[in-house]
Amino acid sequence: MEKSKCFLKELNYIKDNNLRGSATKLIENLPDYFFEVAASSTGKYHPKYALGNGGLIRHTKAAVRFAYELLSDPSIGDKYSEREKDLMIIALIVHDGLKHGITKDTYVKFEHPILIANLIEEKGKELGFTKEDVALLKSVVSSHMGPWTTNNYSDIILPAPKTKYENFVHMCDYLASRKCFLLEFDGNNNIID
Numbered sequence: 001m002e003k004s005k006c007f008l009k010e011l012n013y014i015k016d017n018n019l020r021g022s023a024t025k026l027i028e029n030l031p032d033y034f035f036e037v038a039a040s041s042t043g044k045y046h047p048k049y050a051l052g053n054g055g056l057i058r059h060t061k062a063a064v065r066f067a068y069e070l071l072s073d074p075s076i077g078d079k080y081s082e083r084e085k086d087l088m089i090i091a092l093i094v095h096d097g098l099k100h101g102i103t104k105d106t107y108v109k110f111e112h113p114i115l116i117a118n119l120i121e122e123k124g125k126e127l128g129f130t131k132e133d134v135a136l137l138k139s140v141v142s143s144h145m146g147p148w149t150t151n152n153y154s155d156i157i158l159p160a161p162k163t164k165y166e167n168f169v170h171m172c173d174y175l176a177s178r179k180c181f182l183l184e185f186d187g188n189n190n191i192i193d
């Protein structure tokens with residue numbers, strides 16, 4: 001249990017002990033490169049903190065933090081059950097976990113939302129997620145790109161978010177890609193409050 005240490009704070013946002021355990025094991029299944037690469041190689045679609053070594057981790061933590069802060073407001077959070085909130089946090093922790101593919105590809109894989117959905121489908125049961133958990137996790141990770149469902153280099157059409165869960169997870173990823181929301185990080189890639 002090494003990789004999950006990187007997300008100690010984020011894992012503690014998960015209220016259900018069993019779900020936290022499952023999430024911890026799911027993180028261990030993510031490839032090593034996830035913990036090293038930048039969120040963006042060009043810097044075109046991400047804020048400064050998401051560039052360079054560890055950038056994808058900082059992007060991920062930002063997306064999770066947006067979720068946590070928004071869900072802490074009852075006017076938003078009360079629209080979801082505690083389990084649904086936990087699952088959306090888990091989805092955000094892993095949403096870009098296979099961004100460069102199962103083994104590291106030089107370029108971002110456009111279909112990375114589908115790759116992580118497939119990993120959840122494959123491992124979900126043995127990690128302790130219920131059938132319903134797996135369905136919710138898969139739907140929100142596979143549609144996290146929002147309206148950007150196609151690209152010139154791929155025939156794949158990603159699903160667009162439709163449900164309140166899918167829209168929320170996409171929104172948090174979207175906020176973490178806006179250059180105007182500049183979070184500060186310490187040397188261990190933790191957000192400075």
Ligand SMILES: [Fe+2]
Pocket residue numbers: 059063095096173
């Ligand atoms: Fe993302």
